Amino acid sequence: MKKYLLDLKVTENSPLNNNYFLLKLTSDNQLPEMLPGQFVEIRVDGSTTTFLRRPISINFVDRATNELWLLVQIVGDGTRTLSQLKVGDNVNVMVPLGNSFSIPSDKSKKLLLIGGGVGTAPMLYLGAQLKAQGYTPVFLLGARSAADLLQLDEFAKYGEVFTTTEDASAGEKGYVTNHSILTTTKFDQIYTCGPKPMMMAVAAYAKRSNIACEVSLENTMACGIGACLCCVENTKEGHVCVCTEGPVFNIEKLTWQI
Numbered sequence: 001m002k003k004y005l006l007d008l009k010v011t012e013n014s015p016l017n018n019n020y021f022l023l024k025l026t027s028d029n030q031l032p033e034m035l036p037g038q039f040v041e042i043r044v045d046g047s048t049t050t051f052l053r054r055p056i057s058i059n060f061v062d063r064a065t066n067e068l069w070l071l072v073q074i075v076g077d078g079t080r081t082l083s084q085l086k087v088g089d090n091v092n093v094m095v096p097l098g099n100s101f102s103i104p105s106d107k108s109k110k111l112l113l114i115g116g117g118v119g120t121a122p123m124l125y126l127g128a129q130l131k132a133q134g135y136t137p138v139f140l141l142g143a144r145s146a147a148d149l150l151q152l153d154e155f156a157k158y159g160e161v162f163t164t165t166e167d168a169s170a171g172e173k174g175y176v177t178n179h180s181i182l183t184t185t186k187f188d189q190i191y192t193c194g195p196k197p198m199m200m201a202v203a204a205y206a207k208r209s210n211i212a213c214e215v216s217l218e219n220t221m222a223c224g225i226g227a228c229l230c231c232v233e234n235t236k237e238g239h240v241c242v243c244t245e246g247p248v249f250n251i252e253k254l255t256w257q258i
Contacts, residue, residue: 035100116194146170
């Protein structure tokens with residue numbers, strides 16, 4: 001898929017809580033095609049400590065308003081600088097990067113989308129695309145507390161939403177792999193993104209249950225085009241760059257001990 005280097009304009013920058021914000025960007029021209037699971041690399045201007053672009057998952061693409069949504073967690077100077085962008089500011093973005101989640105051909109399959117923390121971000125666009133193609137996705141979203149469960153109203157537009165929190169402030173208490181839906185419903189395909197321990201636990205459940213599973217890895221990335229070798233992951237086919245061969249992988253290709 002063709003990659004673009006675009007100067008996009010900020011149309012909205014909304015804090016969702018103390019740690020996350022939703023950044024919406026637009027262009028004078030139609031935004032290029034983007035697939036669920038792909039990501040962008042944003043140049044951070046105005047930070048004296050940030051020299052590399054920041055990789056951010058594509059949260060949603062609103063074709064009606066020609067907007068790209070990015071759900072961003074504040075973890076350092078780079079993302080903190082991005083959180084201070086104002087409406088009308090311009091940001092330089094490399095888009096789209098990486099591969100995408102696969103879509104099954106059988107629309108009767110039961111699909112479960114599991115996201116944890118900022119890993120819920122790509123699940124929204126995936127769910128929207130699945131819904132548009134005639135599927136009925138189910139979402140299972142995990143967070144530390146109710147305040148960290150983000151965009152629930154948006155997710156509810158595309159499927160049934162189940163939640164877990166570590167402190168029991170919303171949904172079922174515990175981790176996503178503890179949720180009762182995993183014992184009451186048989187799924188045919190699982191998609192997941194989040195902290196690696198969570199994804200490994202989901203992958204282990206899928207393997208035990210003989211369920212196809214794709215994970216979106218969040219390895220540290222720098223260039224986004226496979227040049228710096230910062231994001232290398234060991235797979236059954238050898239070492240590969242997550243930014244070019246991923247970030248989405250079928251668990252059968254990974255060497256995880258699950």
